[in-house]
Amino acid sequence: MEIFTIKEDILSRNNERAKEVRALLDEKGVFYVNLMSSPGAGKTTVLSKLIPRLSDDFRIGVIEADLDSDKDALTVERETGAKVIQIHTAGACHITCQMSLEALEALGTDGLDLIFLENVGNLVCPAEFDTGSDMNLVLLSVPEGDDKPLKYPLMFEVADAVAVTKLDVAEIFDFSFDNAVKNIKKRNENAEIFFTCAVNGKGIDELEQYIRNKAVKKIRKD
């Protein structure tokens, strides 16, 4: 009971802070994408494929969040040339909006149009904490199975878009596209769904176009 009360308080403070972050990013004309998934679902790889396609038209920054290691930050920096920072969460399983704000300040929003936050690999906790992002992009990798939206409801409820990744191994893992769509839609009728493969490039252009359109719409409006 105590835990629940405390958590409610944390979440309501977090939501207040998210409004501040959105106001800041609106003022700066920055589009902010919160990328979430299980560990190893392909967040870093998807970023490495998306950013080169977007970097002619947007000045891009990346926040890499992990409990430890700077491997992903080094990979994204090397493969995309984007401005990247690594943050360590001191054991935390998610990024709160306060952490998101501090990371944005550490990265620096001046001179950037598009910022990706690669959240901690976790299909539960990051979904509870609004980071102040303009878009929640959730990855579901084929090897995890098409049933994951049934077991991890909130992550798919908060998703604006879901990209199924590692499409090239769908046959090996007996992954059903129909079931995946049905299970995602069960949680969130409005989620956009993309089927992608970093190896053969399938679906990456469509995902890029979706992010591009949303980013342009926001940045132009501001």
Add this chain to the structure above:
Amino acid sequence: MEIFTIKEDILSRNNERAKEVRALLDEKGVFYVNLMSSPGAGKTTVLSKLIPRLSDDFRIGVIEADLDSDKDALTVERETGAKVIQIHTAGACHITCQMSLEALEALGTDGLDLIFLENVGNLVCPAEFDTGSDMNLVLLSVPEGDDKPLKYPLMFEVADAVAVTKLDVAEIFDFSFDNAVKNIKKRNENAEIFFTCAVNGKGIDELEQYIRNKAVKKIRKD
């Protein structure tokens, strides 16, 4: 700062409760295995392979923990005939020892020798909460990548044994066994490591033998 203080308190109470659970299970002569991994790493499949190999010699119970759905419980029940219950965590990302105790009471420990807890699929939070188990068995699936122990330190620090799963796709995913062992050992020099594949059965006998030996040692001693 507040959050941290609260968490410390929760954890110290949890550790006290874990002692009670261990005393109860010692008295009952039950060996209790806490199975943890990322979503979709193969917990349910590994259980479905292990239990039939162990059920001639042990009376087996299974606690399936998920945020939602009863899919895994139905699968394990159908494929193994073990006594299975499903618990839902009401959104929680891990099993506390209090939840573990309530689940053991719901399952009933009388007439059982070996109980598996399939924890919530999450490579972060379940590692923080001692469930009162005799063994923490952690799965690392090949598609997640050999670098996961670098990014999720605590899970591998608390593991008694790590089973690498989905070995049959190691080539497709450019998974290095040497790096996996090196990264696991970096976190935990004493972890036993198994390389397994549910499709071709590789490594399952060795993992079964390891659990069998530990269980027999405890049950006989009591």
